[in-house]
Amino acid sequence: MNKSSDTQRMEKIVSLCKRRGFIFQSSEIYGGLNGCWDYGPLGVELKRNLKNYWWRVMVHERDDVVGMDGSILMNRAVWKASGHEDTFTDPMVDCRSCKARLRADQLIDKKGVKQCPNCGGKDLTAPRAFNLMFKTFVGATEDESSVTYLRPETAQSIFVQFKNVLEVSRKKLPFGIAQIGKAFRNEINPRNFTFRSREFEQMELEYFCRAEEGMKWLDYWLEERLKFYENIGIPREKLHAHEIPDEERAFYSKGTYDIEFDFPFGRQELEGVAYRTDYDLQQHIKASGKPLDYFDEETKQRFVPHVVEPSAGVDRTVLALICEAYDEDTAPDEKGKLETRIVLRFHPRMAPIKCAVFPLLKNNEQLVAKAKEIADLLRPHMNVFYDETGAIGRRYRRQDEIGTPFAVTVDFETLGEKDPALRDTVTLRDRDSMKQERVPITELVSILTSRIR
Ligand code: ATP
Numbered sequence: 312m313n314k315s316s317d318t319q320r321m322e323k324i325v326s327l328c329k330r331r332g333f334i335f336q337s338s339e340i341y342g343g344l345n346g347c348w349d350y351g352p353l354g355v356e357l358k359r360n361l362k363n364y365w366w367r368v369m370v371h372e373r374d375d376v377v378g379m380d381g382s383i384l385m386n387r388a389v390w391k392a393s394g395h396e397d398t399f400t401d402p403m404v405d406c407r408s409c410k411a412r413l414r415a416d417q418l419i420d421k422k423g424v425k426q427c428p429n430c431g432g433k434d435l436t437a438p439r440a441f442n443l444m445f446k447t448f449v450g451a452t453e454d455e456s457s458v459t460y461l462r463p464e465t466a467q468s469i470f471v472q473f474k475n476v477l478e479v480s481r482k483k484l485p486f487g488i489a490q491i492g493k494a495f496r497n498e499i500n501p502r503n504f505t506f507r508s509r510e511f512e513q514m515e516l517e518y519f520c521r522a523e524e525g526m527k528w529l530d531y532w533l534e535e536r537l538k539f540y541e542n543i544g545i546p547r548e549k550l551h552a553h554e555i556p557d558e559e560r561a562f563y564s565k566g567t568y569d570i571e572f573d574f575p576f577g578r579q580e581l582e583g584v585a586y587r588t589d590y591d592l593q594q595h596i597k598a599s600g601k602p603l604d605y606f607d608e609e610t611k612q613r614f615v616p617h618v619v620e621p622s623a624g625v626d627r628t629v630l631a632l633i634c635e636a637y638d639e640d641t642a643p644d645e646k647g648k649l650e651t652r653i654v655l656r657f658h659p660r661m662a663p664i665k666c667a668v669f670p671l672l673k674n675n676e677q678l679v680a681k682a683k684e685i686a687d688l689l690r691p692h693m694n695v696f697y698d699e700t701g702a703i704g705r706r707y708r709r710q711d712e713i714g715t716p717f718a719v720t721v722d723f724e725t726l727g728e729k730d731p732a733l734r735d736t737v738t739l740r741d742r743d744s745m746k747q748e749r750v751p752i753t754e755l756v757s758i759l760t761s762r763i764r
Contacts, residue, residue, distance in 0.1 A: 317575040324575070324637050325504055327653065331713050333357065333633065334505060346501030346509030348626070353713055356663035356694060358512075358629050361543065362491050364660060365514045365623070368539060369489050376487040376516065377480045381468025383493055384449060387459045392598035393467050393591065395460070400440035403499050408432030414499045443496040445509075461495035466620060469517045470591045473603050484605060484616055485520035485528065491625070503576050505626045512625035519605070519616040522589070528619040529566045529586040536570060536584055536621050543628075544658030545635050549573045550581075563590035572631045581631055582623035589615045632661055636714055642745060645704045655714030656743060659763040665693040666759055667710045667718040673699040682721040685737065685752060692760055707740065716742045717759060725752075 328334040332351030336343040350358055370378045390396045402415035406427035415438040419426040426433055444460040462468070469476075469488045476488050491514045501507045520528050533552055540550055555567040567585040571578050592603045592615050604615050633655065642652040659665065668686040670678035679699060686697040696715065698706050703720065710718055718740045727734030738747040739758070750758060 320637065321504070321575040321634075323653075324633055327637070327655075327712070328354070328504075328633065346498055346507070348505050348508060353663040354629070357632065357657075357661060358625060360661050360663070361628055361632070362512075362514065362625060364543060365539070366489070366491065368542075369487075369514075369516055373487075375482065375485060376489050376518075377476060377482065378489045379469065379472060379476060380492065381462075381465065381472065381490060383462050383495075384447070384459055385462060385468060385471070388598060389467050389471055389595075390444065390460055392594045393470075394594065395444060395463060395467075396442075399444055399463055400442050401499055402438035403441035404438050405436040406430065406432050407434040407436065412499055417500060441497075441499060443498065445495050445497050462493075463496050464494050464622070465490045465492045465513045465515045466517060466591070466622065469515070470595055470603070471599075473519070473592060474601070477605065484607070485518060485524065487516050487518035489514075489516045491515075503574070503579075505630050506574065506576070506579060508626055511627075514623045514625055516621050518619045518621075520619065522614075522617045525586045525588065525617045525619060526566060529568075529584065532619050532621045533568050533570075533584045536582060536623070540570070540572075540581070540628075540631075542658075543632065543661050544656075545572065545631060549635065551578060553580075561585070561587075563588050572635075574631065574634055579627075581627050582621060584619070584621045586617070586619050589617050591618065592616065632657065642708070642711075643704075645702050652708060652711055654711040654742065657714035657716070659716040662714045662716050662763075663694065664696045664710070664713065664715045665717065665763045667696045667698060667706070667715050669697075669703060669706050669718065669720045670699050671703060671720055671722040677726055678721050678723075681725055682719075685719060685721065685755065688752070689756065689759065692756055693763060707745075711742055714742070717762070718742075719755065720747075724749075 331353060333354035335349045335351055337347035337349050338344045370376050404413045404415045404418060406413060409427060409430040409432060411427060411429045417428060419428050424433060425435055427435065444463050446458060446460055448457045449459050450457050469490055492512065493510060494513050495510050498507050498509055501509055518528055518532060537550055541547055549572055551571040553569045553571050555569060560567050565586045565588055567583060569580045570582040570584065572581045596603050604613050606613050636655040636657045638654050638656050640652050640654060641649045644650045666689055668682050670682035672678055683697065686695050689695045707718060720738045723729055724733040725735065725737050735752050736749050737752060739750050740747045
């Protein structure tokens with residue numbers, strides 16, 4: 312696809328997100344707040360499905376990982392020890408012509424001359440370090456002693472609770488602590504829709520292991536995480552494991568991969584998988600004076616574990632899911648004429664609504680009652696949408712556009728009016744093939760649950 316069709320595709324995606332209630336601008340009626348977004352009724356379902364699936368495979372389906380949920384505000388000492396207060400910065404440049412604030416690495420380089428990407432201006436300030444943490448005050452006095460920050464990552468609460476979690480969970484190495492939660496970064500230049508936001512969610516695992524096994528677990532987690540994306544509907548050929556070269560890696564890391572995805576606006580990071588050695592625990596040991604170590608019962612050795620961290624962004628993955636799912640094809644309208652169909656081809660596991668239920672006609676009491684009964688039958692098992700308004704083709708189209716993988720229609724055959732053998736059967740329509748099969752109502756729950764899990 313060429314540049315302009317990629318831009319058009321992105322514009323269509325952003326407008327669909329707003330029109331159908333996936334993502335809205337935060338504080339929209341007041342002109343918005345740059346870098347902040349609200350998830351609407353469908354967006355929240357998609358996001359929840361993603362987080363639940365991550366939790367399922369990273370925590371529930373494993374014996375070696377436990378979860379936690381840390382606070383967003385933490386003692387300032389955490390951010391001093393972790394290095395964030397001094398070094399969590401991006402180089403910032405001001406354009407003196409159009410007054411834009413820019414990240415130094417986003418400048419255009421034309422034959423060795425740096426230019427502003429907004430106005431092309433060459434009158435730029437020298438880069439200076441800009442700390443990305445949001446500063447705030449805890450308590451009633453606003454002075455240096457009450458300063459802290461909104462967390463820029465969830466990982467640090469895992470490190471500082473390492474000892475508590477180890478004791479209560481009685482896990483042996485290797486084992487992991489997982490967390491999903493909000494993080495905040497005062498990004499210099501939020502852009503590409505939700506891709507770079509100032510408030511976002513992370514899904515992080517800190518996997519503690521012996522030093523000699525660090526590289527092995529790095530490779531293991533890279534592969535696990537690639538499989539995860541495939542299992543939510545992102546094909547392997549759109550994913551790239553980019554190995555960060557020595558000179559670009561954090562000094563304490565012995566190996567880091569960025570998992571990247573081909574967004575319409577370019578290849579960009581979804582997740583970082585990093586072998587962080589024992590850097591974080593050692594920093595907190597030094598600063599707090601507390602022993603964040605591990606005692607190996609077998610060898611009777613005491614040591615500080617190393618850690619491998621797969622750190623994923625919820626919002627970036629949601630955006631990748633939407634970008635990957637967006638498609639246009641053709642389908643016949645009511646009169647059989649082919650028209651363009653917008654369809655979100657979500658993996659059924661991720662789809663916000665799993666099944667739509669329609670009575671063929673709105674003004675037939677029996678059809679309506681039966682359809683409502685079926686919706687109620689399915690509701691305890693999945694998110695269902697009942698719709699009785701408009702021609703059936705239009706109702707299918709509305710569901711295609713939001714990625715509902717299945718639709719059940721109650722018709723006169725369900726009532727046994729045409730063929731008694733078809734009583735209590737319904738049509739089950741597949742979003743992608745648009746094919747319909749006739750299935751007994753009694754089998755619906757098991758058919759659908761097996762397809763959406
Ligand atoms: P980038 O280089 O894109 O700024 P990063 O390398 O600083 O990202 P990490 O610190 O590795 O990101 O954070 C882990 C994950 O958290 C990222 O892979 C991304 O999915 C998510 N993330 C980080 N910053 C943002 C942001 N501003 N908006 C949305 N998600 C983010």
